[in-house]
Amino acid sequence: MKENYTIILVDDEQEIKDRIRSKIPSNSGFEIIGEASNGHDAIELIEKMKPDIVITDIRMPYIDGIELATLMRKVYPKAKVAFISGYDEFEYAKEAVNLDVVSYLLKPVSTQDVLTFLDKIRKSLDYERQLIFNQDKLNEMFKAHQPVLIENQFQSLLQLTKITDATLNRFKIYDIDLERGQFTVGMIEYQQTEDVIEMEQLRIFLLNVVKQLFQEFGRTYTFNSTHGLVFIVHQDEDITVDFDQILYNIILLKKEYSKLKVRIGVSNTFDNFKKFHNHLQQARHALTFSTYLNIGSIIYYKDVADQDYKHFYISKEELDKFGYVLRFGSKDEISELLAHHKQIAKDSINQEPLNKEHYLVNMTQIMYDFATGINIDMKSIFEKDILATLSAINNVDELLDTIETMVLNLMDHAQSITKTNAQSMLEQALLYLEQNYHDPSISMDRVCEDLGVSVSYISTLFRKLLDTTFNRYLVELRISKAKERLKYTSDKVYEVALAVGYNDVYYFSHSFKKETGKTPKVFRNDTETK
Secondary structure, three states, rough: OOEEEEEEEOOOOOOHHHHHHOOOOOOOOEEEEEEEEEOHHHHHHHHHHOOOEEEEEEOOOOHHHHHHHHHHHHOOOOOEEEEEEEEEHHHHHHHHHHEEEEEEEEEOOOHHHHHHHHHHHHHHHHHHHHHOOOHHHHHHHHHHHHHHHHHHHHHHHHHOOOOOHHHHHHHHHHOOOOOEEEEEEEEEOOOOOOOOOHHHHHHHHHHHHHHHHHHOOOEEEEEEEEEEEEEEEOOOOOOOOHHHHHHHHHHHHHHHHHHOOOEEEEHHHHHHOHHHHHHHHHHHHHHHOOOOEEEOOOEEEHHOOOOOOOOOOOOOHHHHHHHHHHOOOOOHHHHHHHHHHHHHHHHHHHOOOOOHHHHHHHHHHHHHHHHHHHHHHHHHHOOOOOHHHHHOOOHHHHHHHHHHHHHHHHHHHHHHHHHHHHHHHHHHHHHHHHHHHOOOOOHHHHHHHOOOOOOOHHHHHHHHHOOOOHHHHHHHHHHHHHHHHHOOOOOOOHHHHHHHOOHHHHHHHHHHHHOOOOOOHHHHHHHHOO
C-alpha cells in the first residue's frame, strides 16, 4: 500500500505552484510527484505518473481545468481532481460538480487553506481505500452478496454442456458440496402478462415460498431460466421429502397472493449432480404437458414420461356448424353446441392427458374471422390474447365455460354494432325520402341504388325497425305533407298533389281519403271550420 498520496500540480503560473508546494508539510501524507503548466502536458504526465490527486488551475491556455477534468474522467478516472480558483472564478468552478471534483483551493493561498484543503481530500481517499482494502469489510460485502453470487453460479450451469469436478469445486467456496446428497429439480412456469411488475413480484414471492417450505429438508437453490423459475432441492440421503404436500402448499399460497396461473414440473430424484442437465430437461418435459386437459398444476416427470395422450378433436362439420351459428344463430344455440363440445372432451379424456391445441387454434380462428368480418377489433373486447388465456386453462369445464363467455360477449358486441349500423342506414333512407318525397318517380329501387345497399336490406330495415313497409311509409309521409299544405296554404288540390309527388290528382284524392277517411276538399273545409 502506498505510504503517501501522490499529487500533480497543474498551473500556468510557477509562483502559484511553488507557493502550494511550500505549504505542504513533509509529514502531511502527501507528496508532489510532478508539475505541468498546461492541460496538454498534464494529460501526458498523468498517464505516466498515475497520481492520486491532480490539483489544477481552472483558467489555463490550450486546455483549461474544466476540460482537463473532463478528459481525466475518460482516460484516468481513478485520480481525484481539485481546483485552484480565484474569487471571480468560484461560481464557474461550482459548475464542475458533476465532474466529481473533490475540493476547491481559493487564491491567494494561505497555509491554513492548504491544510484544510488536504485534510478534506485525505478523508475522501482514506474512505475509498478502506472500502477496497479492509478485509473485514470485504468479508461483510461477500456475505451480503452471497445469495446473488450463488444464484449466478447455478445460473451459469445453463451455459455449460458438461459438469466437471472443477465445476463442482467452484460451489465449495459457498459451503455447497454437490458431491453429496440427493437432488430434485423443479421448474415453475407462471402465466405471462403485460404487467412486468406483477410478474416480478410473483417471481420473488415464489422464490421466498419455495425456500421457506423446503428449508427443513436441506438446502434449496433457486435461479431464473428462459423457461421458468428453477429450484433444486438438495437433501441428505436419509431424509424423506413429501414433495406432493409441499408443492401443493406452494400452489395454495400462490392462489392467495396472485391470480396468475402457475405450473410446476418436477424431475426424478438423483444422486449424481453431474447429471443435472438431464434432470432439468425432465422438469421442462413435464411442463410441456401443462397445457393439456386432465393435467393438474403439479406435473412429475415420472407420471408423464411414457404417458400417451389424445387430441381434443372436433370434426370439420362441427367447426363449420359453430361458425354458422356464431354468425346467424342465437345464444342458446351457441350454449348448446359448446355443451356438446364439453361432452366430447370428457368422453375423450378417459384418464389420459388431452391435447387441446388443435381445438383452441380452430375455435379462436373462427372467432377472429367473425370479428374481422364485421370490423370488430378483438383488442377492444378482450384485454388479453384469447388463445393465450385459453391455453392456460387445463380444466374441461373451465375451458368451455370461458369460451362460452367469450363467444357470447363477442355476439353482444356484434349485435350492438349491427344495430347501430342498421339504424344509421335507416336514418339515411328516411332523410332521403324527406328530401325527395315530392318526386313522383321516387321508388325503393332508386333509394337503394343511390345509397348503395340492396333492396332486401332496406326492406328488412323498414320491417324490423319501423314495423312497416317502404311503400306504406312513403304514402304516409306524402299524405302527412299534403295535410300540412291543405291546412296552411291556399294551393288548389291538384297543386298539393303535385307538391307531394302525385301526378294524378284523382289517385292522390283516393289515397288521401284512404289514409284520413276524408277527401282533400272535406279535410280543408273541416280544418277551416275549426
